[in-house]
Amino acid sequence: MSFVNHNKKEVNCKIVYYGPGLGGKTTNIQYVYKKTAGDAKGSMIKLNTENERTLFFDFLPLELGEIRGYKTRFHLYTVPGQVFYEASRKLVLRAVDGLVFVADSQLEKMEANIESLQGLEKNLVEQGYDIAKIPLVFQWNKRDLPNVSAPEDLQKKLNKWGAPSFSACAVNGDGVFQTLKEVSKLVLMNLKGGLSE
């Protein structure tokens, strides 16, 4: 959950990248890290297995600058995509302010996308959230591959809430910042007046 400190004129928000295994969640925040100027980013943390799969979470703190006099700080997290890391996904979702669902566009990954999205809905309900009320953006990733579903199909099968969606190819950065910018905007516009220190 976001915090607003009126004394310090500062807002802190948490965005989680969710989706099936090998869908490109880590690649998204790695690209953001790579393209972010030194002063605006902190240390990126990756808690990986030996073969570079996310074990617990990836983390990237970003200081975006000011909006209407408020300094904005965003914490980007990814969840581990592999099915058996459900307990870790639940922990990372705690206190989330905004979500990016990174779907793998490949035809054969549709089932994995649906399963992951159902898991997300269930995990949010367990923590008292309603997916329809939380800032959410879909990203149709891996558009550069040959065997992909049409965006309309992905939209129809996954995005029943009519949330904003973007086509992307995270490995070369296409759509990465558009997605982040959109979810950040939704999160900021969803912020309620907070309490100060």
Add this chain to the structure above:
Amino acid sequence: MNVEDKLFTKVKSFAHQELLESISVLAISLEGQVLGHLGKRIELKKIQSMGALLVGLWQASDTLSDLIEKEEDQDLKLSFQSSSSGYYLLSPGPNNPRVFWAFIFEGALNPGKIKVLSQKLRDHMDGVVYLNVSEASAGSKQLFNNITDEEMDKLFSFAEV
């Protein structure tokens, strides 16, 4: 007085200079955001990442402990240390139920002493330093209305794309 000043005043009243130089103190929200810190040994750039990792560790340990029998309402501690360096994480005190206290030490001659001091400091600071980090109430009005694309472009001007 900001959080750092409050922390510094309290820590100074408890510990002598030599000890102060070997420890850093972090006040971290349940969500992993560092609310205040003290000590020069940690690079500023790393502080937010440390907060996320420390709270992640705490949450994982807490979830793990739910799988075994534990008494409720225990004053839990989490530590990872060698004979002279490490960290020590304490559960929130009653006055700041959303704040963890982390004590990071390096080159300490007597880590046992730091553990005792950490607990004392947490209890003392909890009684004196009130960190109001309650979430914004659902009913309160929105902070920003109608953010424009231009404002978002400006916010993202840090990106080298």
